[in-house]
Amino acid sequence: MNAPLLYIEDDHEIGSFVCQHLQEQGYEVHWQKSGEGAVLSAAGCRLVILDVMxxxxxxxxxxxxxxxxAPDIPILMLSARTSIDDKLQGLQFADDxxxxxxxxDELTARIEVLLRRTGSRNAEPLAIKHLLVHEQQNRIENRETGEEIPLTGKQFHIFSYLLRHLGQILTKEQIYEGVWGEAFIEGDKTLMVHIRYLREKIEKNPAAPEIIETVRGIGYRVRA
Incomplete structure (x- = not known):
């Protein structure tokens, strides 16, 4: 659905941790351990996460x-250098x-801000049934009536996570860990309650949902 993120980091432990986290959030990540060929690798990427050292x-x-x-691709600098001079040097070209x-979670939040800021101008809305999803703007509208459908931040996060895996069946554990960033506890009804309220807002008939499909015994799916 979306182009990947380019991540340039030579530290294996940090790189593995960050890649795993971002993939759990639904991002595709291309990880390089040096800046060699970075300009070529950035072609077609949505954003670059770049270590200083x-x-x-x-x-x-x-x-x-x-x-x-590639002036339109946002760059997020990561560095252990905390001096104001280093930050000012980085921000001469970097976006954050x-x-x-x-x-x-702060890294994810900053990535999402940059993608909204730089991508909303050109991003095409996604049509799902009667919905028009402007993901970069965190906005959903009913394309039959033109009215915006107000969602809470958590509801949009859940729906956005499902959209990033369009057509895939996701387990409750995957969704919970991807959205809340915590391990799912068996028997927890939090996700189920959020899905129910989300369906009440986006489905024409919440009792017979056509957008968020329940796959019995496994989890949920949004069909393409």
Whole structure:
């Protein structure tokens, strides 16, 4: 559904952790351990996550080359350098600068902000049944009436997560961990309740849902 993120990080432990987290959030990630060929790799990507300390050319040099070659692709710098001079140097070309250590949820939030900011101008809305989903703008409308359907942040997060895996059957565990960032506890009804309220807003007939399908004994799916 969406182009991948390019992640450039030479530290294997940090890189593995970040990749796993982002993939759990529904992103496709291309991970490189150096900046070699970064300009070529960035072609077709939605966003670049770039570490400063890299073997060979540093992240500042690579970032400047990336921004010159592809000015529309947002760059998020990651660095253990916390001085104001380093931040100012990075922000001369980067769209955001996040210092290490960071919480993975903050990284996800900053990525989403950058994608909304830079992608909403060109992103095509997704048509699902009677809905028109403007994912980058966090907005859904009924295309038959033209009215916007108001969702809570959590409801939109759940629906967006399902849309990122369009056509796939997702278990309750996958959805819960992807949206809440915590392990699912068997018997917890939180997700089920949110799905019920979400259906009441987006389905023509919540008792016979056509958008969010329940796959008995497994989980949920949004059909393409």
């Amino acid at each position: 890299l073997p060979g050319l540093d992240g500042f040099t690579i970032g400047q080359r990336l921004k010159k070659a 600068y996040l210092t290490k250590p960071f919480h993975p």
